[in-house]
Amino acid sequence: MQRLTLKNIFFRALAYLVITAVSIAAADNPPAFDWPVEKDKKYQISSTFGESRLDHFHNGVDIPGAGAKVLVPKTGRLLYRINAEFTPGEIPFGGGTTLVMDHGTHWSGFMHLQSVAENIAKQPQLAVGERIGTSGNSGHSGGPHLHFFIFDPHERAMLNPLTLMSDLYYRDTKPPEAKDWGVLLPDKFASINPAKSFRLSADYPVYIFIQDHGTGRERWGVFDYRVSLDGKEAIAARFEKVFFKGDAWQLANGLAFEDIFFRNYYALTSKVRRAKKVLIEAKDLKGNSLSKAYELQIQQN
Numbered sequence: 001m002q003r004l005t006l007k008n009i010f011f012r013a014l015a016y017l018v019i020t021a022v023s024i025a026a027a028d029n030p031p032a033f034d035w036p037v038e039k040d041k042k043y044q045i046s047s048t049f050g051e052s053r054l055d056h057f058h059n060g061v062d063i064p065g066a067g068a069k070v071l072v073p074k075t076g077r078l079l080y081r082i083n084a085e086f087t088p089g090e091i092p093f094g095g096g097t098t099l100v101m102d103h104g105t106h107w108s109g110f111m112h113l114q115s116v117a118e119n120i121a122k123q124p125q126l127a128v129g130e131r132i133g134t135s136g137n138s139g140h141s142g143g144p145h146l147h148f149f150i151f152d153p154h155e156r157a158m159l160n161p162l163t164l165m166s167d168l169y170y171r172d173t174k175p176p177e178a179k180d181w182g183v184l185l186p187d188k189f190a191s192i193n194p195a196k197s198f199r200l201s202a203d204y205p206v207y208i209f210i211q212d213h214g215t216g217r218e219r220w221g222v223f224d225y226r227v228s229l230d231g232k233e234a235i236a237a238r239f240e241k242v243f244f245k246g247d248a249w250q251l252a253n254g255l256a257f258e259d260i261f262f263r264n265y266y267a268l269t270s271k272v273r274r275a276k277k278v279l280i281e282a283k284d285l286k287g288n289s290l291s292k293a294y295e296l297q298i299q300q301n
């Protein structure tokens, strides 16, 4: 079950739009997108694709900054525009002032804008690098940033923008780090110290907090993550695309948000109770990798 948050409503509406209003172009070569914000060291990503947003996957990348120039990342035309000032209470989408561009086989989206450039709706084509607006804090946003997404209307999937950028203007040299563990009990989420003996009286789901860092103290989600219990794969997730299927967003292997996350902890699954050895492997998009093994002593009653 997915809760009806504003973001969820937005992405459901987006999928609906696709089915009803778009004639789908034949797939062409993989798209290459330019960086959607003026190139400046201060405008680097603050959030990665696939991170937990507590009850849904983060479906794009965030680039912080107020008043940064937002630029056309790939030739295309304006598909639609939502004005925050005409959507009181952040209804319908929570994205504030939003632009969505159509590039033929893909769409790109820009949310939480402060302003939109004049006359872009009248132009039959917008060229790469053209300024279409400035970043801001409109809609449901905790601070000025651009939320940038890329959508494939043919597959009905949100794509990881960082896999499609011609210019990867983000730096990531540090591997993900494994942090604390927790278990979801019927009445609470409790922390666990995996280095010590602990008790699990039933197959409660166990989780680990994993965080990727860029070059310093950034707090990002990982790109690829897998867990083996006693040498057998228990769960695997790759945050490359998130598909809209049935009425929920899920990864290529069918896993939904609730299968992978509790808050921003990653699932080790409820099979941990029966396991002695846990191996956690996680990678960021640059290939920096974490591999960490744990030997558990669990009292099963």
Ligand SMILES: [Zn+2]
Binding pocket: 047, 058, 060, 061, 062, 146, 147, 148
């Ligand atoms: Zn975002």
